[in-house]
Amino acid sequence: MAQDAPxxxxxxxxxxxxxxxxxRAVQRGDxxxxxxxxxxxxxxxxxxxxxxxxxxxxxxxxxxEAFLRVFRSIDAFRFDCSFHTWLYRIVTNxxxxxxxxxxxxxEEPAVVDTPEGPLDRTNDFEEEAAHADPERxxxxxxxxxxxxxxxxxxxxxxxxxFELRHYQGLRLRNIGEILGTSEEAAxxxxxRATQKMRAELGDFQ
Amino acid sequence: xxCETVTKLIPLYFYGELPPDDEDALEQHxxxxxxxxxxxxxxxxxxxxxxxxxxxxxxxxxxxxxHDLMRAxxxxxxSAVRRVEPRRSGHWLEGLGxxxxxxxxxxxxxxxxxxxxxxxxxxRLTTPGGSGPLSTASLIPDNTISSVRSVQxxxxxxxxxxxxxxxxxxxxxxxxxxxxxxxxQRLMLAAAHDESNAGVRWxxxxxxxxxxxxxxxxxxxxxxxxxxxxxxxxxxxxxGLKAYTDDPEVRKVLAQVLLHDANPGVRIQAxxxxxxxxxxxxxxxLQSVVQKENNSYVRRRCAKALQDLNAxxxxx
Numbered sequence: 001m002a003q004d005a006p007x008x009x010x011x012x013x014x015x016x017x018x019x020x021x022x023x024r025a026v027q028r029g030d031x032x033x034x035x036x037x038x039x040x041x042x043x044x045x046x047x048x049x050x051x052x053x054x055x056x057x058x059x060x061x062x063x064x065e066a067f068l069r070v071f072r073s074i075d076a077f078r079f080d081c082s083f084h085t086w087l088y089r090i091v092t093n094x095x096x097x098x099x100x101x102x103x104x105x106x107e108e109p110a111v112v113d114t115p116e117g118p119l120d121r122t123n124d125f126e127e128e129a130a131h132a133d134p135e136r137x138x139x140x141x142x143x144x145x146x147x148x149x150x151x152x153x154x155x156x157x158x159x160x161x162f163e164l165r166h167y168q169g170l171r172l173r174n175i176g177e178i179l180g181t182s183e184e185a186a187x188x189x190x191x192r193a194t195q196k197m198r199a200e201l202g203d204f205q
Numbered sequence: 206x207x208c209e210t211v212t213k214l215i216p217l218y219f220y221g222e223l224p225p226d227d228e229d230a231l232e233q234h235x236x237x238x239x240x241x242x243x244x245x246x247x248x249x250x251x252x253x254x255x256x257x258x259x260x261x262x263x264x265x266x267x268x269x270x271x272h273d274l275m276r277a278x279x280x281x282x283x284s285a286v287r288r289v290e291p292r293r294s295g296h297w298l299e300g301l302g303x304x305x306x307x308x309x310x311x312x313x314x315x316x317x318x319x320x321x322x323x324x325x326x327x328x329r330l331t332t333p334g335g336s337g338p339l340s341t342a343s344l345i346p347d348n349t350i351s352s353v354r355s356v357q358x359x360x361x362x363x364x365x366x367x368x369x370x371x372x373x374x375x376x377x378x379x380x381x382x383x384x385x386x387x388x389x390q391r392l393m394l395a396a397a398h399d400e401s402n403a404g405v406r407w408x409x410x411x412x413x414x415x416x417x418x419x420x421x422x423x424x425x426x427x428x429x430x431x432x433x434x435x436x437x438x439x440x441x442x443x444x445g446l447k448a449y450t451d452d453p454e455v456r457k458v459l460a461q462v463l464l465h466d467a468n469p470g471v472r473i474q475a476x477x478x479x480x481x482x483x484x485x486x487x488x489x490x491l492q493s494v495v496q497k498e499n500n501s502y503v504r505r506r507c508a509k510a511l512q513d514l515n516a517x518x519x520x521x
Contacts, residue, residue, distance in 0.1 A: 042267065042271065046266065051259060051260055054260075059270075063273075067274050147255065167259055190217070190220070194248065201254070
């Protein structure tokens with residue numbers, strides 16, 4: 001029954017250059033290498049930001065800020081860790097700032113109530129399978145609303161660990177490395193997150 | 206292994222984070238303990254529900270993010286580039302236009318291929334010190350970009366160590382002026398059709414859409430919203446048409462977009478514009494969309510518009 005989460009992150013690099021050579025080329029000022037490096041990771045970075053923040057505008061800001069920081073500080077990258085870990089440290093720090101600010105401001109959630117039931121605003125751009133069953137659609141929307149509520153009840157750090165493990169498919173040891181904590185602390189975070197969500201969601205099917 | 210330990214380990218087990226020995230012990234416990242087995246099943250259901258929630262960013266959003274990043278990098282470094290002496294190539298921003306192919310030549314105000322296509326208008330615009338058609342625009346000579354085509358020793362010169370280097374040089378000019386200047390608009394209308402460069406098309410449409418009272422620009426927007434291969438450009442063109450959603454010609458085009466555009470984001474924007482006005486002529490289109498549309502938001506908007514028009518949602 002044990003399974004790995006879907007959507008494991010995989011950098012999509014051209015076979016022509018390995019990552020270390022690419023990074024060294026970027027540090028020498030090779031623009032094509034920078035393009036390859038950005039494109040290897042930008043989809044997974046955007047997916048992380050969209051899933052975490054449930055706001056396309058915030059996700060765009062995170063995307064830009066993260067890669068601008070890479071652009072400005074790639075010279076300081078010394079191969080002490082993988083580029084993926086280094087990049088994700090930058091991205092998760094920015095996302096955590098957004099989540100913390102949002103907690104303080106208690107921003108409007110992504111799922112809003114409409115006369116036709118709860119509606120996830122971030123689903124507007126998704127292609128959906130044609131569902132002929134309106135009751136099923138309504139049920140899905142209600143479940144979606146409850147899941148968003150359960151996720152909103154997590155602390156920003158729990159939310160981040162859960163996102164990285166469940167949706168990005170990262171190992172807990174790597175997550176600890178990214179977040180500057182231990183594997184054990186990441187395990188505890190994941191446990192607390194799942195406990196809270198099970199308690200919140202109860203007996204859904 | 207007791208129930209308390211198993212409870213704590215179930216999430217780790219589910220995510221494959223347990224050592225093999227612990228995994229075996231936990232599975233033995235689940236076989237024997239119905240309460241913990243229910244807990245494991247609950248974890249599986251939670252995971253399945255969360256899988257369904259995942260959002261995949263659209264291609265249009267990714268394209269816009271890449272474009273914004275390019276623009277931000279260009280702005281940040283453009284002053285540094287200006288300080289580079291003429292003919293000194295090799296600064297990596299010299300080639301920024303190439304490093305994201307879909308946005309190539311971004312750092313120039315207009316795409317290179319668009320400039321070539323302009324012919325007469327461009328020639329008039331880029332005459333330094335010229336008067337007449339470009340009184341509101343200023344021309345600033347810029348760097349020359351060089352690339353080395355070949356390097357070879359010259360063996361027959363009689364001078365040992367002599368080499369021959371062949372350079373390809375492109376002379377670049379910056380043209381600036383007001384958006385309402387007719388010549389600037391002509392350049393940008395051409396740039397908005399630059400097939401090689403989605404970034405230039407996007408920015409040109411984005412800037413021109415604020416002048417959609419001009420018939421030439423409205424024609425451009427109508428053309429781009431249907432013809433442009435990039436959904437980000439089509440969305441910008443739709444933005445520019447918002448003020449004209451009561452115009453029958455514009456509505457016809459919006460209906461075509463709603464029926465045929467492959468991108469759900471574009472269809473969402475089209476349906477919002479189209480349903481902003483009650484229009485009996487659109488009943489057939491709206492019914493057709495309700496029948497075949499995959500996106501639930503678009504379907505709901507069309508169904509609501511049909512109800513407001515007292516028309517049936519289905520066709521019989």
